Amino acid sequence: MTRQSETELEAQLAARGWPGRPLTDEPLAADVLNTRWLAGTDAYDLLEEDALTLAWLDKHGLDAGAAAADVRRHLREARCALAAAVADPSDTAALNRILDHGRIRLSLDAEGTVETPEVADPARYAAWMCARDLTRVMSEAPGRVRKCANPPCVLHFVDTSRKGERRWCSMAVCGNRAKAQRHRTRHHGAT
Numbered sequence: 001m002t003r004q005s006e007t008e009l010e011a012q013l014a015a016r017g018w019p020g021r022p023l024t025d026e027p028l029a030a031d032v033l034n035t036r037w038l039a040g041t042d043a044y045d046l047l048e049e050d051a052l053t054l055a056w057l058d059k060h061g062l063d064a065g066a067a068a069a070d071v072r073r074h075l076r077e078a079r080c081a082l083a084a085a086v087a088d089p090s091d092t093a094a095l096n097r098i099l100d101h102g103r104i105r106l107s108l109d110a111e112g113t114v115e116t117p118e119v120a121d122p123a124r125y126a127a128w129m130c131a132r133d134l135t136r137v138m139s140e141a142p143g144r145v146r147k148c149a150n151p152p153c154v155l156h157f158v159d160t161s162r163k164g165e166r167r168w169c170s171m172a173v174c175g176n177r178a179k180a181q182r183h184r185t186r187h188h189g190a191t
């Protein structure tokens with residue numbers, strides 16, 4: 001999938017006085033999880049607003065194709081299902097219910113195999129594509145979709161590092177916070 005820029009979405013967030021989103025280069029499956037984020041202790045959720053959701057879909061080359069409120073409802077449901085499957089690889093029932101709404105039709109042309117997603121209900125198309133992208137990531141890079149190891153942080157990422165030991169959304173933010181916490185614990189323990 002061609003990844004388009006976050007620019008339009010950033011402009012809309014700024015116009016509302018919302019902070020920018022972190023981790024904007026993640027693939028669809030992780031990016032839908034990152035439609036919620038924290039800035040300090042304030043929580044933001046772009047799937048609560050039609051215009052932000054449309055800008056987010058546009059970034060991923062997805063059309064709403066139906067009433068934005070319905071698309072948002074299905075996307076929020078997909079976000080929960082994806083988070084559950086990432087947190088516990090055996091917790092796939094909700095994800096599979098979403099995948100049940102569509103299929104991939106295979107065909108062949110001069111260039112090779114063509115995969116065409118078919119989702120009967122247009123309002124579910126974007127949600128289905130998110131779930132489908134998780135199946136893709138899980139098969140291409142098993143175990144590499146992770147939630148940030150900082151418990152309050154809600155961000156997810158696909159670990160593309162060679163060793164596969166990435167734990168934090170960002171070393172500068174959550175990694176350092178955890179390091180400082182360990183330091184405080186050690187220091188406290190020694191006195």
Ligand SMILES: [Zn+2]
Nearest residue numbers: 148153169174
């Ligand atoms: Zn984090």
